[in-house]
Each structure stands twice: as structure tokens, then as C-alpha cells.
Amino acid sequence: MPQTMTSADLRTHNQVRLLRAVHDAAVPLTRAEAARVLGIGRNTAAALVGELEQARLLHEVPAETGGRGRPTTLLVPHPEGPLAFAVDFREDTWTLASVELGGAITELEGGEHDRTPHAFTEIRAAIERHATDRLAVVGFATSGPIRDGRRLHISHLGWDEVDLDVLIGADWPETLVDNDARLAGLAEARRGALRGTGTAMHFHIDFDIGGTLLLRGDAQRGAHGIAGEFGHMPLTGSALECMCGVRGCWSLDVGANALVRRFGARPGYVEGRDFAREILRRAEDGDPQAAAALDANAAALGKGLGALANALDPEAISLSGLGLDLIRLRRDLIESACAENLMAFRRDAPPQILPGTMGDAGPLTGAAEIAWDALLTPDRVKNRLQGA
Ligand SMILES: [Zn+2]
Structure with missing residues (x-):
């Protein structure tokens, strides 16, 4: 027998859509705007909002109308509603933040770590210090690929097949983990330079280059959660x-690493980042050896983007990390190298290459998004409404 949707299911479906619209909006929505986005009547919207308010999932506050027009209300997170925590775990530091419906981030704590799995014990303790009964899900960004969502590879730390189930023990709140470059891309697609795109790509450039393909605002993960290792394709x-x-x-x-190597030095993970920045500074000051290294980096970036655009046809590509410097200093070179590698018939409509707008907050914002994705599901919302 085909499964039919009951009127209760339909109600939950619309409640999830309403919460999603509030969460995704660039600025807080009024109730009337939310009704328009969902294509539902004002009365239906008022009823849905009332139920969500009772379940402490949404809160209505009077909107400023400047004295003109019908009084209306803004839809904002409920002051006693669920919260997500987000963690950005990097090779040498970590940051813990709390994130409301709508994406507002409050940084709670952070610090350096000793580059061993002990860092997870410190982060767990920090989560415990800040957690209240409003904490629902933790989203966790880490560098390196994560096979099957559970086995961590961070080559710069010498971590190979590190078992996340051991690091993130049974005493943790529900925790979702994903790769930082992918989460930075997700953040650009949801809240940054790629907002509203259908097919897009994002690349984060640090020691090397990592990225993700984004389809209608979601990041592609692959069969084992390890898609997106574009940096490990022989493109150049x-x-x-x-x-x-x-x-x-x-x-x-x-x-x-490539900048340092082109400059004639040995790439190294500890000082490599600072040395690369120094090379960029020298290139800006006109040092020919540094300029040549920068040119080679920008051209290789553009060539690879062109090859990938042939395969994946993105409408836009955003860059973060050193990618921002490469765009600022060598945009023309990146674009011409990209065009050279595009199939001839594509060259009159190349993908836009954009500076990302999330900056350093990309992975943390993406981690918050996967946590909220887990919260904004029909089952979660239904449970919450039934408990109200
Ligand atoms: Zn490789």
C-alpha cells in the first residue's frame, strides 16, 4: 500500500519548512514574509507559529513598522529553545561556540592544544562547562578526511585512522563531525558568497588545497563521506x-607548501604558513623570485579550476584561506589560466571566481549548519511539539 501523508504529517512538514525558512533567512523574517516564502495563508502561518511558540521552538516579537503599515511580528529564536554547539578543531587550536536558530554564533571558549587526541578531552570538558538543558546537538569541524564519518586522518598531526568513536565517547551529546574545507563551503553556500547558487564549488587553500562540490546549498559527501579531495587529482x-x-x-x-617549494625552500608544516605569507609580502614588494612563486601558484590554481569546471559545470567558485590573497593579487592570472583549461565552447561563460565572505568563521559556521540540519527534521520537531 502506498504511504499516505496524514494531516498531522503535513502539519509537521510545514512546521519544519517554517523553521527552515527562519533559519536560512539572511535577516529575520516577519510572519507575513514567512507565509509568502512557504506559499501558505496568513491564518495557517499564525497557527503554525503559535504551535511552534508553545513548543519553545520559535518566538514572535513586534516588528518595527516605523508607524506605517499593518503591525506585524518578527520570527526569532525562542529564548528557551534548543541550541546547537559548534566546534572548530584545527591543527593547533580549537574553538567552541553556541548557535541559535537563524545562525547567530556566540563564541564560548577556545584554546591551543597539544596536537594529540587529548585535545578531545579538553573540548569535552569545555562543552560540559557551558552546556545547559537547551543544548541539543554538537557540530564538529576537523581537518583531514573522515572515512565513514568516524575514522579521522590528519596527516599534519600524524593521525591515521584515528577512531572518532573513541575520541567522542558515549558521554558526549549527540555529535556530528565533518571535514573543515567541506564545512567552509557549506557555510559559503548557506550564508556567504555562494548563497542561492544551484551548482557551486568552494576551495580552501592553506598548506594545500581542499574543497567541496555544493548542490542547492548542500555539500556532497560521497559513498564514504570522503568526497571532495580535489587537491589529490593530477590536474597540473x-x-x-x-x-x-x-x-x-x-x-x-x-x-x-607549493609557494615555499617554488621559492626554493623546503615546505614544513610548522612555520610553512608564516613563510608563505612572507613570500606573498615580498611578491607585493616586487621581489622577482617571490613574484614567480606567486604566479606559479595562481596559474596552477586557475588551471585546476578550469579542469574541474569542465567536469562539474559550477556557476560560481569561491575561495578561502590563501585563496583570498591569490584572488587579490593575481585575479587576472587565475582567470586566464582557468579559461585556458576550459573547453573552447565554455570560454564565453566561465564560472565566476569569488572571494569567500565567511573568512575564518567558515568551518565553525558550517559545523553549526550540520548541527541545525539534524535538529530541523520532522521527527525532532514532532517530538518537541508532542512534549509541549
Ligand atoms: Zn595527494
């Missing part, structure tokens, strides 16, 4: 062997 013809085990990876030509 390098003859070197990469630390991933493949020869000729794109990452050997783009990023801080």
Missing part, C-alpha cells in the same frame, strides 16, 4: 610524489 602535471601516495597531485602546485 606535477612530477612529484604527494604525501597521500599519489604522484602529481594538484596540491603539490597550490597552497603554502
Whole structure:
């Protein structure tokens, strides 16, 4: 027998859509605007909002109308509603934040760590210090691929197949973990430069380059959650062997390590980032050796983007990390190298290459988004309404 939707299911479906609209909006929605976005009548919207208010999922406050027009209300997070926590775990630091419906982030705590899995014990303690009964889900951003969502590979820390179920023990609140470059892309698609795009790509450039394909505001994860290792495709013809085990990876030509190597020094993970910045400064001051290294990096970036655009046809590509400097200093070179690698018939409509707007907050914002994705499901919302 085909499954039919009951009127209660339909109600929950619309409640989830309403919460989603409030969460995704760039600025707080009025109740009338939310009704328009959902394509429902004002009375239906008023009833849905009333139920969500009772379940402490949404709150209505009077909107400023400047004395003109019908008085209306703004839909804002309920002051006693659920909260997500977001963690940005980097190679040397971590940050913990609390995130409301709508995406407002409050940083709670952060610090350096000793580059061992002990860092997770510190983060767990911080979550406990700040948690109240409003905490519902934790979203966690970490560097490196995470196989099957559970096995962590952070080559710069020497972590190989580290079991997240051991690090994130049974005493943690429900926790969703994803890769930082993918989460930075998700943040751009939901709240940054790629908002509203259908097919887009985001690349974060640090020591090397990582990225994600974004379809209608969601990041593609692949069969084992490890899609998006675009940096480990041989897009630019390098003859070197990469630390991933493949020869000729794109990452050997783009990023801080590639800049340092092109400059004639040995890439190293500790000071490599600062040294790369120094090379960019020298290039800006006209040092020819530094300028050549920067040119090579920008050209390799553009070539790879062109090759990927042939395969995936993104309407826009955003960049973060060192990518922002590369756009600022060598936009023309990136675009011409990209065009050179585009199939001829595509060259009159190349993908837009944009600076990301989330900055350093990208991974944390993306972590908050996956936590809220887990909260804004029909089952969760139904449970909450039934408990009200
Ligand atoms: Zn590689």
C-alpha cells in the first residue's frame, strides 16, 4: 500500500519548512514574509507559529513598522529553545561556540592544544562547562578526511585512522563531525558568497588545497563521506610524489607548501604558513623570485579550476584561506589560466571566481549548519511539539 501523508504529517512538514525558512533567512523574517516564502495563508502561518511558540521552538516579537503599515511580528529564536554547539578543531587550536536558530554564533571558549587526541578531552570538558538543558546537538569541524564519518586522518598531526568513536565517547551529546574545507563551503553556500547558487564549488587553500562540490546549498559527501579531495587529482602535471601516495597531485602546485617549494625552500608544516605569507609580502614588494612563486601558484590554481569546471559545470567558485590573497593579487592570472583549461565552447561563460565572505568563521559556521540540519527534521520537531 502506498504511504499516505496524514494531516498531522503535513502539519509537521510545514512546521519544519517554517523553521527552515527562519533559519536560512539572511535577516529575520516577519510572519507575513514567512507565509509568502512557504506559499501558505496568513491564518495557517499564525497557527503554525503559535504551535511552534508553545513548543519553545520559535518566538514572535513586534516588528518595527516605523508607524506605517499593518503591525506585524518578527520570527526569532525562542529564548528557551534548543541550541546547537559548534566546534572548530584545527591543527593547533580549537574553538567552541553556541548557535541559535537563524545562525547567530556566540563564541564560548577556545584554546591551543597539544596536537594529540587529548585535545578531545579538553573540548569535552569545555562543552560540559557551558552546556545547559537547551543544548541539543554538537557540530564538529576537523581537518583531514573522515572515512565513514568516524575514522579521522590528519596527516599534519600524524593521525591515521584515528577512531572518532573513541575520541567522542558515549558521554558526549549527540555529535556530528565533518571535514573543515567541506564545512567552509557549506557555510559559503548557506550564508556567504555562494548563497542561492544551484551548482557551486568552494576551495580552501592553506598548506594545500581542499574543497567541496555544493548542490542547492548542500555539500556532497560521497559513498564514504570522503568526497571532495580535489587537491589529490593530477590536474597540473606535477612530477612529484604527494604525501597521500599519489604522484602529481594538484596540491603539490597550490597552497603554502607549493609557494615555499617554488621559492626554493623546503615546505614544513610548522612555520610553512608564516613563510608563505612572507613570500606573498615580498611578491607585493616586487621581489622577482617571490613574484614567480606567486604566479606559479595562481596559474596552477586557475588551471585546476578550469579542469574541474569542465567536469562539474559550477556557476560560481569561491575561495578561502590563501585563496583570498591569490584572488587579490593575481585575479587576472587565475582567470586566464582557468579559461585556458576550459573547453573552447565554455570560454564565453566561465564560472565566476569569488572571494569567500565567511573568512575564518567558515568551518565553525558550517559545523553549526550540520548541527541545525539534524535538529530541523520532522521527527525532532514532532517530538518537541508532542512534549509541549
Ligand atoms: Zn595527494
